[in-house]
Amino acid sequence: MRIGFLGIQCDNPNLGVSALAYAGVNLIHQVTDPAAEFVLFSDNSTDGLKLMSDTLGLGGRPIRAVPFRHKSPRRLLHTFREMESCTFIVDFTGGDSFSDIYGLPRLLKNLLHKEMALRSGAALVLAPQTYGPFTHRSVLPWVRSVVERAELVFSRDEPSLKFLGGLTSRDVILTTDVAVTLPSGPNTELAASRPQRIGFNVSGLLWTGGYTGKNQFDLKVNYQEYCRGVVQGLLDTGHDVHLVSHVVPRDGEQGEGDVAACSALQIDCPGAQLAPSFRNPVEAKSWIAETDVFIGSRMHATIAAFTTGVATIPAAYSRKFAGLFSGMGYDINVDLKALGTQEAVRKTLDYVEKSDTLREGVARGRAVAASRISTFQERIAGMARKLKADRKHAI
Template identity: 35%
Template sequence: MSHQKKQITIGLLWHSVSSDNLGVGALTESQIAICQAAARTADVEVRYIIFGTAGGKNYLPKDVHIIIGSRISIKQMIKGQSAFLKELEACDFVLDIGEGDSFADIYGIKRYLFLIVSKLAVLFKGKPLILSPQTIGPFDYWFTRWIATFVMKRCKRVFARDGLSSAYLLRCGVVDNADEVVDVAFRLPFTQSKHGESNKVHIGLNVSGLLYSGGYTENNQFGLTLNYQALIQDLIQYWTIDPNNQVWLIPHVIPDDLPVEDDRKAIAQLALVFPTVKAAPSFNSPSEAKSFISGMDFVTGARMHACIAAFSSGVAVVPLAYSRKFNGLFSSLNYAWVADGKVTDTQTAFSKIIDGFNQRAALKKEIEFGNQIAHARLQTYENYLVTCMRAV
């Protein structure tokens, strides 16, 4: 007689299996992988309802029961016509990952309102709300910080993905239900790859179209203290002088309808100037991107999840930070090889990246220890999910 497993429904808030931002997709793929592992331990079957932004991709994992939830509309909620609210009623609990770093007010009040109202909706429906590992804040206005703190204190659990976010939670008075783990993308599945000639040194340069454009305002929106375009060009110039190097330009945000953010647009411009570089393909999924990155000998980049893909697959990497999320995450893994684009000038960042490239064997050893920390922290998160599943 076959064993009948208990079936539960988990809402995945601010996740996506179609986003053109492969960082958001990496969080979703990884979250589902962790949940599936927890479900096996808890001996339950899970159905997922995904609520979040949509894009032009489709990387639905196989053999997983997933429903794409309705669009989150504040206007429909006010009118009492929200399908999102009705679908929440089917969830046993909700995991909200906030697209990694969107639970803040630095991206504007409109975006903040969507994030906060959706959380309030979950609490209004009486569903346990768990903030999955993410960057918390900053909230620069007193009223955004007050509302965010009000919500977080009423969550079942709040998981920070780095030490800076943990410290921020402490300053907000969110203590009793808070914990620090690490970004779930350290568990993103991948297939180890190799690229062409084994006698070449394969260098992956993840180019951020957003930073190359100067941000959404196209006027150094993120307050970089360096010249990003000049840094990228200087690195390519340096590496391509040596015929033993093969430089790959790697995109990680690939929207067809938002050219200012499209990494491929910046890569195409650079490929015209530097004809010996190779452009990586437009990946169909975050796992495909990570698999490609795993074949590099060295990586640098300003898309955090491209850097996590390198780190978690054992590739020497020097991330280029444009916000505190980089510094907080990698310092929590005792990894100091980060070039800070909001503190250093162009030459200092260039030197840090080249030093990391030249010491890549030593970096790999540090990364090995860092991955052990990440694995242990994500096991803590997975164990918590097992407890939640068994409690349903």
């Protein structure tokens, strides 16, 4: 058996994308034949694959990468042939990119990949993810067609479930983000740090105004002023503040990375400290777990905090935050699209003062998350058994 993965990348500089890869691969590893080969349809280095395999303890599981090369028809055909050899393909779409929120070209590329998987004859599984929003209504017939032809469809939040319910009558299974299962290890770097340790994740994407540089996500807040206001407010009240990058560009790259934004913020708020650069999402989660309170605009950074029991304050730029966390019974949220700058700063600082109450909510939410994600594994295991039996019968 060969199992494919779409929409994840294990050594992506965005640790949220690599968190999906680590967690998704690990969940499928746990419920499938250990001899089955894993194929990641994305750019992944040999070192990156080995680091993921070693970190997760995948043992002798064969795993390799087959990238897309859209400008070369010959190589794109090669990728399609590799898809044809898969029994099923699990597609995560980067967690939140089954949408045109990041621009129409990215969505069309993702739809092409899904279409290739469907036409290859492999069973396509749409893994837990966010669906929509779509501002370009012309793509909805293609979106509907993909969803209706998939073998299994999982949603990670209730707004997406509702959206799909209005788009198609097919069965959609509500779960949660697979990254809730990402493992973490011991970390002692912050053990001696006192008083209360606050992790503050700065999104480089929001800091620079999105990919367009012109407030692409229609934030009501001035994001840079919001960050300065929160961090300085925490420092003024005696907190130990660490600026955390969750998108760490490779050497010589900048892109949407958080490192430059954190460094710029530290210049304005010199009492804050820079967190280390993390090699992979497990390292990041292990470090975040040692904070007392975590504030962030990168959703998978906040998931890392939430799933390790840290009082978590999502600073949200899209509906995916509220959809995911409210689905776990956790309604703490600073909506950067609805609140003015000073109001958002005050709300964030108020939440910090109520961190004990937040931790109680986190504990309840983690139990909900564990229950929901087990549904994903159970359905994958059942499908894998059925497909294996069908293949034997056909032979």
